Amino acid sequence: MRTTYLGAALVTAAALTLTACGGSGGGDGDKAEQAAEVSGGNTKPGHAIVLDRPKAKPDLVLTDTDGKKYDLVKETKGRPTLVYFGYTYCPDVCSLVMSNIGIAEKKLPKAERDKLQVVFVTTDPARDTPKRMRSWLDGQGGKDFVGLTGDFDTIQAAARPLGILVEKPKKEKDGSITVNHGAEVVGFSPKDDKNHWIYTTETTADQYAKDLPKLVKGQNP
Amino acid sequence: MTGPAAGARRTAAAALGLALAAALAGCGGGGGGGDDRPELSVSGAYVPQPPTPDMAAGYVTVTNKGGAADRLTSVTTPLAAEVTMHTTIGTRMKRVASLKVPADGELRLATGGDHLMLTNLTHKPKVGDKVSLTLHFASSDPIEIKVPVEPTTYRPKD
Numbered sequence: 001m002r003t004t005y006l007g008a009a010l011v012t013a014a015a016l017t018l019t020a021c022g023g024s025g026g027g028d029g030d031k032a033e034q035a036a037e038v039s040g041g042n043t044k045p046g047h048a049i050v051l052d053r054p055k056a057k058p059d060l061v062l063t064d065t066d067g068k069k070y071d072l073v074k075e076t077k078g079r080p081t082l083v084y085f086g087y088t089y090c091p092d093v094c095s096l097v098m099s100n101i102g103i104a105e106k107k108l109p110k111a112e113r114d115k116l117q118v119v120f121v122t123t124d125p126a127r128d129t130p131k132r133m134r135s136w137l138d139g140q141g142g143k144d145f146v147g148l149t150g151d152f153d154t155i156q157a158a159a160r161p162l163g164i165l166v167e168k169p170k171k172e173k174d175g176s177i178t179v180n181h182g183a184e185v186v187g188f189s190p191k192d193d194k195n196h197w198i199y200t201t202e203t204t205a206d207q208y209a210k211d212l213p214k215l216v217k218g219q220n221p
Numbered sequence: 222m223t224g225p226a227a228g229a230r231r232t233a234a235a236a237l238g239l240a241l242a243a244a245l246a247g248c249g250g251g252g253g254g255g256d257d258r259p260e261l262s263v264s265g266a267y268v269p270q271p272p273t274p275d276m277a278a279g280y281v282t283v284t285n286k287g288g289a290a291d292r293l294t295s296v297t298t299p300l301a302a303e304v305t306m307h308t309t310i311g312t313r314m315k316r317v318a319s320l321k322v323p324a325d326g327e328l329r330l331a332t333g334g335d336h337l338m339l340t341n342l343t344h345k346p347k348v349g350d351k352v353s354l355t356l357h358f359a360s361s362d363p364i365e366i367k368v369p370v371e372p373t374t375y376r377p378k379d
Contacts, residue, residue: 091336095373096373099373204374
């Protein structure tokens with residue numbers, strides 16, 4: 001039972017993590033290819049996964065919580081950036097992840113905190129209005145976090161090359177909603193604007209607090 | 222990775238359980254033990270403080286010392302108009318009608334796995350508050366517990 005549970009939790013964290021942990025149990029088949037690009041076989045749960053081959057920042061233009069156009073590549077150029085794809089009707093992992101980052105970010109010196117961009121991209125644009133996202137982000141210490149919404153297909157297309165699984169929430173016959181989504185935080189270096197680091201739901205606020213000073217300088221944690 | 226930590230976690234859960242013991246009066250699992258029926262107790266329950274006032278998650282561990290399995294069929298609370306149970310398989314989070322409490326085992330709700338979703342809250346619960354939850358089972362009597370509201374980033378020690 002316990003093993004089953006832990007296995008499930010890890011799979012939830014990300015198939016990426018599983019592989020990095022030495023891969024007990026499998027994620028969904030379509031995730032296997034994503035895992036292949038992850039370095040090392042000994043990353044501890046919650047520690048940054050450092051990519052052997054950094055990935056480009058997606059060309060993503062969406063709307064922020066002020067209703068203004070936000071061009072991810074332009075706005076975050078040369079800045080350390082964390083991007084998280086999630087949704088506010090997610091009381092389980094999404095608020096945990098954002099709150100952890102919110103706590104860690106506040107431990108940075110002000111100059112570094114100003115450099116760091118934390119960007120939340122909704123995977124549920126049908127329900128996540130800019131106003132709702134703003135109050136959700138503010139409610140967990142993310143007053144300076146950027147919240148983005150827009151066309152679902154655009155969001156999904158931006159997440160895919162990063163290896164983040166994004167699917168439309170599916171309404172079941174009983175009225176309940178099934179959501180299938182990856183929960184990784186994607187970190188981009190200020191040096192080359194590429195995605196070098198991935199964090200999972202296992203990552204604690206302490207871990208982020210330890211790593212952020214390095215990420216801000218473009219160093220591997 | 223589950224071995225030595227498991228005992229410690231169980232101890233921590235048990236300690237939390239003690240704190241809640243006063244609330245466990247409704248526990249129907251006592252009364253000594255035939256192996257043919259469930260004997261349930263609840264521990265380690267908490268509600269993380271939600272970022273918005275409309276919904277929250279809830280976590281509990283239901284331990285079954287009996288020889289028969291049971292099922293958690295619903296949860297009620299004055300805090301929320303509705304409590305639904307969700308399970309996470311892989312990256313897929315979906316609602317379920319019940320969750321199994323295995324014989325001589327436990328149902329452990331936790332972040333990233335099985336969890337309760339409290340919706341249409343009467344108010345936003347804050348750290349330090351207590352939330353009353355009543356757990357209803359297929360065969361055992363309902364168990365009422367008072368659950369602490371913890372910080373959003375709270376994780377049970379393991």
